[in-house]
Amino acid sequence: MEAFHLLTRGGVTFNKKKFEKDVQLFDKSKKPDIKGAASSSSASELPPELDFFKYAQGGQPKRKGDSTDGPKAKKQKLEESDSEEEGSADTPVPVMGRQRVTAKGKDVPEAVEAFKSLGSRYEMSSLLLGNLEKSGYHEPTGIQSHGIPILLEGRDLVAISPTGTGKTLSYLLPIVSALGAPASTSKQDQGSGVRAVILAPTRELAHQIHNECLKLAQGRKWRIVLFSKATANSLNDKNVRDKVDIIISTPLRLVAAIQSGTVELKNVRHLVLDEADRMLDSEFLPQIQEILAGCSHSDVQKAVFSATLPAGAEKIAMDMLRNPIRLVVGLKDTPLPLIAQSLTYVADDASKVPTLLQYLAQPYNPPVLIFVSTQDRATSLAEELIINGTRNVDHLHAGMTKKEREDAVSRMRQGHSWVMVCTEVMARGMDFKGVREVINYDFPKSVQSYIHRVGRTGRMGREGKAVTFFTNDDGPFLKTIANVILQSGSTVPEWILKLPKPSKMKRKEMGKVKRPEFVQAARQVGRADAIKKRIPAFTTHDQLAKIHEKDRIGGILEI
Numbered sequence: 001m002e003a004f005h006l007l008t009r010g011g012v013t014f015n016k017k018k019f020e021k022d023v024q025l026f027d028k029s030k031k032p033d034i035k036g037a038a039s040s041s042s043a044s045e046l047p048p049e050l051d052f053f054k055y056a057q058g059g060q061p062k063r064k065g066d067s068t069d070g071p072k073a074k075k076q077k078l079e080e081s082d083s084e085e086e087g088s089a090d091t092p093v094p095v096m097g098r099q100r101v102t103a104k105g106k107d108v109p110e111a112v113e114a115f116k117s118l119g120s121r122y123e124m125s126s127l128l129l130g131n132l133e134k135s136g137y138h139e140p141t142g143i144q145s146h147g148i149p150i151l152l153e154g155r156d157l158v159a160i161s162p163t164g165t166g167k168t169l170s171y172l173l174p175i176v177s178a179l180g181a182p183a184s185t186s187k188q189d190q191g192s193g194v195r196a197v198i199l200a201p202t203r204e205l206a207h208q209i210h211n212e213c214l215k216l217a218q219g220r221k222w223r224i225v226l227f228s229k230a231t232a233n234s235l236n237d238k239n240v241r242d243k244v245d246i247i248i249s250t251p252l253r254l255v256a257a258i259q260s261g262t263v264e265l266k267n268v269r270h271l272v273l274d275e276a277d278r279m280l281d282s283e284f285l286p287q288i289q290e291i292l293a294g295c296s297h298s299d300v301q302k303a304v305f306s307a308t309l310p311a312g313a314e315k316i317a318m319d320m321l322r323n324p325i326r327l328v329v330g331l332k333d334t335p336l337p338l339i340a341q342s343l344t345y346v347a348d349d350a351s352k353v354p355t356l357l358q359y360l361a362q363p364y365n366p367p368v369l370i371f372v373s374t375q376d377r378a379t380s381l382a383e384e385l386i387i388n389g390t391r392n393v394d395h396l397h398a399g400m401t402k403k404e405r406e407d408a409v410s411r412m413r414q415g416h417s418w419v420m421v422c423t424e425v426m427a428r429g430m431d432f433k434g435v436r437e438v439i440n441y442d443f444p445k446s447v448q449s450y451i452h453r454v455g456r457t458g459r460m461g462r463e464g465k466a467v468t469f470f471t472n473d474d475g476p477f478l479k480t481i482a483n484v485i486l487q488s489g490s491t492v493p494e495w496i497l498k499l500p501k502p503s504k505m506k507r508k509e510m511g512k513v514k515r516p517e518f519v520q521a522a523r524q525v526g527r528a529d530a531i532k533k534r535i536p537a538f539t540t541h542d543q544l545a546k547i548h549e550k551d552r553i554g555g556i557l558e559i
């Protein structure tokens, strides 16, 4: 702890040379050396901060300033190293693609190297294989190569694979493939009532999974229902209810429907828990148990998926499953090496807004996701950024109405939001392909929260960048997150590594750090004027290009 105190006790003995980069963030006369920030562009080029549409089309990110310590180099190092995750002593499985996959369990089915093998080996329909192609899924990822055959062979599965590696398709494809004829047309004896249930912790994620599922099922009349109050009401009619093939829901919504008798799960043959560790935590577990009890068919295949699965959650999962196979892709509970991660010291809460404004004043890669700890802090930080001239700022938290949340997600998907301030509700599962930078404005409340938050970038082979602010109050937990960063191949200052490891008890306090209810304003004086003159929250691409042109030549903003 001594090193941390040296850094933080009022700055008297602060070693400025050693922490030059952190000091630069507070020195307005110097540009901070933010790794990954592009240098200023020539006047004839669109400024990099405006040029994100190119990226949004999926082009390879060109990060300037990457050194030999950049994510690629780190990835290489990790692949070359002999580092190994737990379970590797079990059934050896060939290395697929870039990530090591280990499987534990009896009679593990052989992995597939190409989607087309699913046609010959499992008679997967050409319609489904065609839909994969149409979606741009040409080759399976590690979790898909191994996980899909396991599920197609009817086995239960615990799958742990890093964020953005295609877990959704790994469970959707086998389910859709096993459905056969849609319930509405079927004369076969497949029972009546919903046959597959997929559970996710947030409405946004359930919605995203629903969209993926619809894409995959194109061309067949399966009824795939995203559960909401409205759909629950429509299922009051048994004739409608019996024609549903798949339900995708949050646990609470489904339990309410079970209790009111609008849904029966006795015909369910496939049950998937996405973000399994969250679903099995104390908040959701009673609901999951109720849903499990409702799935009373003698042959229910169960699968749990997550990027993180702490031992406690894994034990609960294993007890739920029958003769399961456990798959681990990459290093368990570790972000992908493609995400360049760093820690930024900001002393106290009041210093965060100025630090963030300085960060956003440099060229950055929009859209950027900014995580805060509470709903009020999300709203107030978004407001603060707008007042201070940051463009296209949006926010999202669970206290907003369903419509507001849907609109915010849709603006993000369409590329209208450049800066999205959000709470934990966006941390898990949300897939926005263009997100290149994540900022943990408030320190995460657990290692799992950290991994999922930073996992909103660096998805499906793209590079990403994640910055985590820490204050003096976060000091005791710094080492825990630093270890995760180090394990995934990014570098951490030496002094942090020398901090003592917090006890298990202490680590539990990580999520309980007290923060002010609202973020602290960057400017008190002239705030009312600033609000009146603030730039409209959303402007068109052309308007923004004009603004930047004027900014460069010192013009006055007129919009």
Ligand SMILES: Nc1ncnc2c1ncn2[C@@H]1O[C@H](COP(=O)(O)OP(=O)(O)OP(=O)(O)O)[C@@H](O)[C@H]1O
Pocket (backbone or CB within 6 Å): 136, 137, 138, 139, 140, 141, 144, 161, 162, 163, 164, 165, 166, 167, 168, 169, 306, 307, 428, 429, 430, 431, 433, 455, 459, 460
């Ligand atoms: N085989 C594939 N080829 C190309 N892209 C794919 C493939 N499989 C999935 N994807 C795309 O990769 C992205 C990430 O997939 P997905 O959201 O399923 O990741 P995940 O592992 O569930 O991540 P998280 O842990 O954050 O939930 C999505 O945009 C998806 O469309």
